[in-house]
Amino acid sequence: MTHRKFMLWSVLLSILCVRQCQAGCAEVDAQTEAVVGKSFLLGCISCKRREEVPASTSVDWHFRPQGETDFYHIFHYDHPNPSILHEDFTERLEWQGTEGPDVQIGAIRLHNVTLNDTGTFRCTFERMLQLPLGPEHVSISKEVELSVVLEANPELTAVISEIMMFVLIVGLQLWMIGVLIYCYRKVSAEREAYEARRALRQHNLPPDSKDNCDGVHLE
Numbered sequence: 086m087t088h089r090k091f092m093l094w095s096v097l098l099s100i101l102c103v104r105q106c107q108a109g110c111a112e113v114d115a116q117t118e119a120v121v122g123k124s125f126l127l128g129c130i131s132c133k134r135r136e137e138v139p140a141s142t143s144v145d146w147h148f149r150p151q152g153e154t155d156f157y158h159i160f161h162y163d164h165p166n167p168s169i170l171h172e173d174f175t176e177r178l179e180w181q182g183t184e185g186p187d188v189q190i191g192a193i194r195l196h197n198v199t200l201n202d203t204g205t206f207r208c209t210f211e212r213m214l215q216l217p218l219g220p221e222h223v224s225i226s227k228e229v230e231l232s233v234v235l236e237a238n239p240e241l242t243a244v245i246s247e248i249m250m251f252v253l254i255v256g257l258q259l260w261m262i263g264v265l266i267y268c269y270r271k272v273s274a275e276r277e278a279y280e281a282r283r284a285l286r287q288h289n290l291p292p293d294s295k296d297n298c299d300g301v302h303l304e
Contacts (some may be wrong), residue, residue: 109143110136110189115229119198120237126181127209129191131225142183142212144191148174150204162264171277173201 115128133140146160148171159171160178167180174195181192191208210225 107149108217115192117230117232118238119195119202119231119233121200121233121235123198123241125195125198125230125231125236127132127195127206127208127231128231129182129193129227129229130189131191131210131212131227132189133212133214139187139215140212141186141212141215142188144188145209145211146178146191146193147207147209149207150206153204156207162188162191164188179228198233200233203231205230 093248110130110132112130112132113128116126119125127146129146141164143161145158145162146155148159149156157171159169160172161170162180162182164184164186164231164299167176167178169175177195177196179194181194182190187253191210192258195202208227210223212223212225214221214223227266273299
């Protein structure tokens with residue numbers, strides 16, 4: 086019975102650990118379109134399955150220009166030292182990832198983007214997990230297909246948002262105009278009804294009451 090309880094608690098702790106790990110680190114796709122002359126963040130995330138396991142990680146970036154078959158090494162990060170390894174990217178790469186030995190975010194920022202940066206960027210995590218039974222090496226690679234344009238293209242979601250905002254503003258203005266017209270017609274109708282009732286009352290008054298002024302009967 087005690088062994089079963091221990092196993093149950095182990096399973097619960099493992100589930101809780103995974104949930105906490107997923108809550109603290111989420112792997113998302115990187116953007117893929119850069120603009121000439123601007124900066125661009127090359128995103129790369131590799132979350133650990135067990136957050137409580139200590140690890141040391143280095144990150145390497147490689148680049149393959151469009152139309153070519155081979156990658157060449159452009160960047161290496163091993164805490165605390167980032168290194169740019171290719172002359173084409175000298176003073177153009179900046180580490181934007183985790184500041185520490187246990188790296189889970191391996192992003193770098195590419196400055197002064199050029200058309201020659203179009204191609205495939207590959208980031209590789211070399212992670213050494215310090216497990217109770219001994220260290221274990223894990224290697225994870227991810228790729229970013231980067232296209233470079235002269236001018237930024239508006240995102241579809243931004244265009245849709247602008248269209249919806251325009252439709253909402255126009256619809257609100259039309260609704261306000263409709264309310265004003267309705268109120269004007271209602272007030273006019275009530276005014277006409279009031280004038281009609283007043284004229285009817287004056288028409289139905291007896292003749293002697295029309296000549297009555299302050300209770301004085303005029304002969």
